[in-house]
Amino acid sequence: MVLVKRIVLDVLKPHQPNGLEFAKAIAKHGADYRVTFTVQEVDEKTETVQIVIEGADIDFDVITQTIANLGGSLHSIDEVEVSSTAKK
Numbered sequence: 001m002v003l004v005k006r007i008v009l010d011v012l013k014p015h016q017p018n019g020l021e022f023a024k025a026i027a028k029h030g031a032d033y034r035v036t037f038t039v040q041e042v043d044e045k046t047e048t049v050q051i052v053i054e055g056a057d058i059d060f061d062v063i064t065q066t067i068a069n070l071g072g073s074l075h076s077i078d079e080v081e082v083s084s085t086a087k088k
Helices: 019-027 060-069
Strands: 002-014 034-042 046-054 073-084
Touching (some): 002 060, 019 034, 019 046, 060 073
Antiparallel strands (some): 002 046, 002 073, 034 046
16 A cells, blocks of 8 residues: 655635635545645745645545645656555
8 A cells, every 4th residue: 555645735726715715625534634834936826825735644535626626737757756565
């Protein structure tokens, strides 16, 4: 089994919801998710942000759906860390 431990995303989002609300919406999907939200660029209607998510087993599909539900668009996966565990 392969587990996603850390993922760095480049996301374009509207100004609202703000960064705190955006990060909290992502973090609530994992009991141990740690989310770092950094604004990279701002224009009149949008923000380009870097979102770093860390956890024991990150559900990428849920994260991408949450980003879309908040009005964001995933531009790229800039970094990923995974680990393999032995099958039981």
